Amino acid sequence: MKERVKWIFSNCQSDLDAIVIMNGEEPLLDVAFPYVTGTRAGLFEGCLGVITPDGRSTIITSALEETSARDGKAEVLTYRTAQDRKDIATDLMKGFRKVGVNGQGIVHSNFLEVQRLATGAELIDVSKGLEASRLIKDQEEVRRIRKACSIASRVADEIPAILSKGMKEYEAAAELDYRMTKMGASGAAFGTNASFGASSAEPHHGAEDISLNVGDTTLFDFGCKVEGYCSDITRTFFFGEPKDWQKRMYQVVTEAQQAALRVIKAGVNGKDVDAAARTVIDASEFKGLMVHSTGHGLGLSVHDGGRMAPNHDFPLKAGMVLTVEPGVYIRGQGGVRIEDDVLITEDGYEMLTDADKKMKVIQ
Numbered sequence: 001m002k003e004r005v006k007w008i009f010s011n012c013q014s015d016l017d018a019i020v021i022m023n024g025e026e027p028l029l030d031v032a033f034p035y036v037t038g039t040r041a042g043l044f045e046g047c048l049g050v051i052t053p054d055g056r057s058t059i060i061t062s063a064l065e066e067t068s069a070r071d072g073k074a075e076v077l078t079y080r081t082a083q084d085r086k087d088i089a090t091d092l093m094k095g096f097r098k099v100g101v102n103g104q105g106i107v108h109s110n111f112l113e114v115q116r117l118a119t120g121a122e123l124i125d126v127s128k129g130l131e132a133s134r135l136i137k138d139q140e141e142v143r144r145i146r147k148a149c150s151i152a153s154r155v156a157d158e159i160p161a162i163l164s165k166g167m168k169e170y171e172a173a174a175e176l177d178y179r180m181t182k183m184g185a186s187g188a189a190f191g192t193n194a195s196f197g198a199s200s201a202e203p204h205h206g207a208e209d210i211s212l213n214v215g216d217t218t219l220f221d222f223g224c225k226v227e228g229y230c231s232d233i234t235r236t237f238f239f240g241e242p243k244d245w246q247k248r249m250y251q252v253v254t255e256a257q258q259a260a261l262r263v264i265k266a267g268v269n270g271k272d273v274d275a276a277a278r279t280v281i282d283a284s285e286f287k288g289l290m291v292h293s294t295g296h297g298l299g300l301s302v303h304d305g306g307r308m309a310p311n312h313d314f315p316l317k318a319g320m321v322l323t324v325e326p327g328v329y330i331r332g333q334g335g336v337r338i339e340d341d342v343l344i345t346e347d348g349y350e351m352l353t354d355a356d357k358k359m360k361v362i363q
């Protein structure tokens with residue numbers, strides 16, 4: 001934990017006395033909290049994580065969360081009342097002159113609370129430094145992500161056996177969530193997207209009361225969490241013999257992903273990876289129909305900083321975990337996306353999701 005804390009400060013301005021992460025109430029919880037404290041479970045609503053440049057990490061927690069806090073990697077200070085919390089935090093932060101806060105993760109009321117607790121300190125937004133730190137995964141983080149990817153991949157391979165005519169999207173989504181949890185995940189990484197027919201043309205479709213029919217494109221975008229870390233995979237299948245445009249769409253998206261993977265490695269700019277995928281799509285009859293970036297960072301959050309997108313300067317570094325997910329979509333008809341998770345290495349990448357992605361027709 002000490003090495004991680006020092007790594008965080010190395011990515012922030014040098015004159016900070018501390019960084020303070022303070023959670024709101026569910027769902028307004030800052031994923032930087034478990035990152036700076038090493039906790040694996042618990043909500044820690046209204047609790048604080050305080051780190052200092054010498055590598056020290058401290059949790060100021062309610063008695064409710066004390067057991068979960070002690071399973072983490074930080075010193076634990078427990079309060080039972082709001083006055084206890086104020087006294088403990090004020091004493092800990094006494095003398096701090098410059099305190100970093102995560103502007104992207106702290107609610108305004110808690111920002112004001114930190115101002116009151118760190119009396120006289122200047123609060124500085126260190127969200128960019130935290131993002132840069134979290135982008136590079138250590139071995140323990142990679143272990144957790146690798147397991148989450150393995151579970152999602154196994155479930156993806158089971159999808160063809162799950163589907164049946166008349167099944168509802170929400171039934172398929174629930175089945176995927178159940179199977180991931182049964183295999184050891186703590187839950188879904190985000191709302192599982194099960195899309196049938198025209199719904200597959202909505203990249204962020206939520207599973208609805210829509211029935212599966214012969215001829216439908218079926219798209220599944222889902223992932224799970226293992227010890228707080230996410231996976232994110234998309235697979236597309238055809239329920240019944242696909243039309244020529246559906247087959248062609250799948251072929252183009254497959255080629256686009258392969259083009260992106262051929263260039264991805266440390267030192268390459270993410271916008272060039274995006275360009276490799278987009279060039280394939282825009283040279284086809286589906287020009288302009290890729291409406292999102294080629295990929296994004298993955299970790300404690302399913303969008304964990306960084307993205308491979310046009311005109312977005314994002315140099316890739318070894319240790320990053322990213323999605324690679326080209327897709328094309330025809331409104332009112334259907335879409336195809338193929339998404340995998342990769343660990344960036346100096347000379348290429350390690351594929352973390354290994355579910356089959358050959359075009360599959362379900363009869």
